[in-house]
Amino acid sequence: MHKPGEIRVLALGLVKDIERVFLSQGYDPGKQETFYRAMGGGVEFGETSRDALQREFYEEIQAEITNIRYLDCIESLFTYNNKPGHEILFVYQCDFVDPKFYQIDTLDFKEGKRKKTALWVESNAFKTGEFKLVPEQFLKYL
Known part of the structure; x- marks a missing residue:
């Protein structure tokens, strides 16, 4: 868990499949x-953002990723649960190694002690404003 006032460094990976994107x-x-956000998590001391991305995908949903391509570094200032947050996001695009991940609709997993759901969402749902993507800068990669 991060401390209040701390800047978090995260590695997030966008997995796309035609007009869909896999999100948490x-x-x-x-x-x-x-809201919806790309899968990934915190970069640990001594770990590259790319290595963190691969580790987080494996820890959370037991998925290996490939074709990892760096897209951007985004600074995100936000409010979550009425508390200010500050993150530095290393953004990658990647693909699943195992094709079974492209066949599932939803996948439940644990992030720490919290239960979460990952799922495929139509990219247009974010472009029309039907669903909220965070941070909003990710819209340009859909």
Whole structure:
């Protein structure tokens, strides 16, 4: 768990399949709002963002990823559960090694002690504003 006032460094990976993107679903109790974010997690000391990305995908959903391509580094200032947050995001595009991940609709996993859901979402749902993608800068990669 991160401390208040701490800047978190994360590696996030966008997996796309034609008009769909594989994302983690979240809920902000402060805003009472569902949102979606690319899979990934924190970069540990001494670990590259690329290595962190591969480790996080494996830890969370037991998935190996390939064709890892660096896209961007984004600084994200946000509010979650009525508390300010600050993250530096290393953004990658990648593919699943195992084709079974392209066949599933939803996948439940644990992030620490929290239960989460990952799922395929139509990219257009974010472009039309039907669903919320965080951070919004990710829209340009869909």
